[in-house]
Amino acid sequence: MASMAVQEIGPMMTASEVAEMLHLHVNTVKRLGDRGELPFYRVCKRGDRRFRAEDVLAFLHKNR
Numbered sequence: 001m002a003s004m005a006v007q008e009i010g011p012m013m014t015a016s017e018v019a020e021m022l023h024l025h026v027n028t029v030k031r032l033g034d035r036g037e038l039p040f041y042r043v044c045k046r047g048d049r050r051f052r053a054e055d056v057l058a059f060l061h062k063n064r
Helices: 015-022 026-034 053-062
Strands: 041-043 048-052
Touching (some): 026 048
16 A cells, blocks of 8 residues: 555545544544544654545445
């Protein structure tokens, strides 16, 4: 997965952006990721989370 080009992954969002979009607390978004309900990628040395916009929309449609 590390060798995927950015164009193949698509637009990425921070946990804060996802939380704002879904009207959730940022900790809830992180918990959803930890439980595997919302896929995410770790970036940079700190291990920040990034969520694919496509995955967030799929999660939203699945959990209406």
